Amino acid sequence: MCYKTILVQADAADATSSCATLAAQIAITEQAHLVGVSMSGVDQMIYQCNTAAPGVVVLPADLTTLTTRADASLAAFAKRVEHLGVGSFETRRIDGLPDLELLMQARYADLLVLRQAGAPEQTPYMPDSALQYVILHCGMPVLVVPYAGGPGEMGRHPLLAWNGSPEAARAIHAALPLLKRARQVTLAVFNGEETWGAHGELPGADMATFLARHGVQVEVVQRQTREPVGEALLSLASDIQADLLVMGCYGHSRLREIILGGATRDIMRSMTLPVLMAH
Template identity: 35%
Template sequence: MSYKSLLTVLTNPQFAGPTLSQLVALASAQDAHAEALCLGVDRTQTGYYYAGANAMILQETLSRANAEATEMLEAAKDILGKSGVRWSAEEGVAQIADLGRHVAHRARFSDLVVLPRPYGETRGAEVEPIVEAAMFEGHAPVLIVPDDRPPLAKPSTILVAWNESVEAMRAIRMALPFLKQAETVRIVVIDPPQHGPDRSDPGGLLSQMLSRHGVRCEIDVLSKTMPRVSEILNRHAVDTSADMIVMGAYGHSRFREAILGGATRNMLEQAEVPIFMAH
């Protein structure tokens, strides 16, 4: 079992290099096809133009979006063409309000979507909805790639964030190709319920299921010694020299996480290793 169709969606030339390098590394390790969708994003909302605005504004924004798409396509062809993997790349322009439809359509036919971190000072407003569209409408797992780490071809140590949720289990099932290849998979349980059905053996049934797939598991039960779950996971990833974190995404509503924060958003903001997410 492996990933055979890998997709990335590029909307910012600044982050095209690291994302494409990660895509190539995975395609080579998994013997997969790498696909790059290079989208120039029209970030204007034509229904809200100020009085007196004319068509020149629309033409300028479309020209800029086309130029960005062409620049990213050339970068994709350059990197993918020299990689030795099977690949394809194409360009297009989409309005920001309609971006999710295009991403979801491509993600639906992909085994894994590789994307840059959606939050940060230089990130555009379109990156977060791309991640969400791939997971929610495309029903595909997403690998979020930090900017400053070398490409990851075959993770050796993987942390699995386990809270007995449906989202976590879905992510684990979809991450099985990575989990089976890893040398060590650490099932991380933070403050397990004292009165739950697995209170005497937190993570035990999951470890049993994964071991039947040939996954080499260890269980780490941690106390919530820090305010946020994301902080504990990130610290444990550093302490164990983990190469990847697998976790379920958006156990709460996206609106709640956008307003109040949550484990998903905090991890996407702070994690220093690639994060495999599914919903």
Template identity: 40%
Template sequence: MDYRTIVVELGPDAGCVARIRVAADLASCFGAHVIGASATGLRIDPVRGAGDDAAWYAELARRRRLGQAAWYGELLGNTLADAAPGITFSHHVVAEEPGWVLAQEARVADIVLLARPGPTGGGVPSLAAEVAEYVLLNAGRPVIVLSEEVRRLHGGHVVIAWDGQRAAARAVADAMPLLLRARQVTILAVWDRAGRPDANSEPVVGLRHYLQRYGIVAAVRTERTSLPVGPVICDVLRELGADLLVAGDYGHSRVRELVMGGTTRTLMRHTEVPVLFSH
């Protein structure tokens, strides 16, 4: 069970090189092909009758965007050659918006590596947040959001945020190649109702047995709280010294088809470790 095609977002953020290096590490581990995706934005032709100046500026902007994309292609090739010589890669440049491009590329890949959105004030999502959320909702593939400090995704301590729901089950299946190579796996169940489940309570016990059939012996951590789930998960990750979080997309019934739930946005922006999301 491996990842054979890995898509990595190329962009101007400070974590781009680190993200490429993580892609190289995964590709070396799984024998995968890396696709670097560059989005140059929608091409906007000048309005008829706007004059020669409008056409000249439109062409200038187009050339500038293509020049930036070419630079990202060189960065991709040089970084991969340095980090993992011999792996195959390709650079795809598409004249569309970043979220759309990454979602399309991800649909014919196994996993996509994205820049982690930064915290935003006033509840207004940043452009980066909109890109990551759009890809998660529309790609049909797992995504991993990464900060610029991350250097490795496999071989560490993986925590599974488990609520027994469909999205969490999908995330576990999507993360199996990483779970099989993890040094340690912990199931984290956060509850907001009466009772305190343990390792032998449903739905935790079902996941434990499922993982055991793959040779994965998982520890269990349960938390009961009346607080928002996202910050509680972040606190437990720090306490456990986790290296990767596996989580389903937390949302609210049909609303989550259009809008992220608060827990997903908290985990996407505020976790100090990479997060593998599935929707």
């Protein structure tokens, strides 16, 4: 697998932030085409107006503020990635519903780069639920960038969360272009013997062999823990100074995650490093 088209969130707070910078770094390394998208919120505005006052016609002039703001974000994004040295890029303004529009755009991308939900300056036109919806339904890997902290470098030391699930396998497959360039890769297995049939005789060994055939040498770390796996992953990432976490997401149903909690929910809420996710 390789990344040849990368779709990145480029709203006001993201146009010159970590999202744009990390996406640009990957695009340069992979010689990929970069697509910056900004959500204007036009559809939501029309819907809200019709709900509050049925029959009221929303004129194009009423939407100028929204479209102008989105266009300004895209202009800042274009200036930023050009300065960083991206050779091929374009910008697209999304006037429709963010989740549905991003799903459509994702069909023609190898990787999505989106920002962690819940940022203080989060655009109201990219709600928290939209990020979860896109990750679950886009069918592509999504690199989620934490809103706190600077861009820095990414991919020198990835941490792979391996639990033997199809979702985790898809995430690791999707991360191969990054893993092949890494200086050090750690494969983490927590409570590996608790799930029957998830691993071979030695948890993590089969995946390590698979990665070795791709030229990726990994260190397998097995740990037993009583704390939530999401918290244990973030703690391990800090201990080994990992700069990227690769994991499958929503291996359980979203309802179970909401009621009982889960690694995906914990990581999405408290991430301290970029996380490449696949469902």
